[in-house]
Amino acid sequence: MKNTILITNKIKLFTCWLVVNLGGIVHSLAQDKYYGIMPVSEEKVVYEEVVLVDSSSQVNLRKKAKIWFIDSYKSSKDVISLDEDDEIIGKGFFKTIMQGGFMNSYPVDVQHTISVQFKDGRYRYKISNIQLNYQVVITQNTPPRDVSVPLEKWVNGSQKNVEKRFLIKLDEQIKLIIDSLKTGMKKTEKKDW
Template sequence: MAANSNATVVGHYSPRWLVVKRQGFLYLAPSAMLFSPDGPTRLLDGTVLPFDSDTKRISYQGVVEVPGTTKDQLYVRAYEWLAKTYRSANAVIQMQDKEAGRLVGKGVMKVTLRGFNAGYVQHTITIYLKDGRYKYILTDFAHEAGGAKDVYSAGPLERPDGEVMAFGDKKTWDKVRRDATADAELLIKDLQAAMTVKAGKDPSDF
């Protein structure tokens, strides 16, 4: 079943697996990845994380003007930024369409708790390019154990009960979500710096 799909829980297969029904078909789905968001995600201090009412997911998005640039120039900058930021374009980029001006990638942010590896938070980043501007969408945040010792996957960051699935207390789950969204904000700033860099000599011109 595709990520972010809507389905109805119709039974339990095991403590960690549920039977869900979607469009007449039955699927097995891990209980850690299922949730029913009822509104924006709120941290313990009352901070409300950016929320897309259509997708019901935490979502950072915006349109940035870059006067004097073409769609192709911005596409190259975005592609290079993805490759440098995530170390490998081949590993992160899920879809690329230069003609349409669209890049889609999946990345991860490491989670460290009390000095120990506690898995990672994955996310999806989509960048749309047009002459003189680009749009970014950063969403689909979800915690995965990733083989970390004594750590379970908590699933989407929107889960109000993520601490039950993986960490055992609300403060730890709150820290995971706060750190992940802080990293997201840094990514957005870094992307803007790369996309709005002043034109200089083309390094390929030698």
């Protein structure tokens, strides 16, 4: 009886060890796919953070986020898809250039979802669902081909140098959006105008 309990406990312990280590390996492989450049959550690129803001109410944080959306995008009405008391979700995009091989470069529209959630004294932003839209010219005699692909499918390891350069550039541009949001959320209201 004691041997059976001992063996059962060892099996449980080994199973726990296996689950923990396999989880780490899966996370490591997902991170390696993006060369350690971009944050990954559940095999998707996701930038998110909870930011503590002293003595700011949920209402005040929401107001600051709304102003940030208005100031940051040409048409906030076209960008904002959800506008609730505790969350604003927008679908934005920015333009960048992808440097391909042989001195090729492609203008790329990068679409993304950005959500900002609010609670008293803190907010959480999340940038996800990154979609790349660009045109590829195969030969001079064929018309350009439109490509629209989620970032997670675009990164496949077939052109590592191109992927790395582009991911670094993309990461920098997304961090500029995050910095802009954080600056907007720190602004104090002008009471006397």
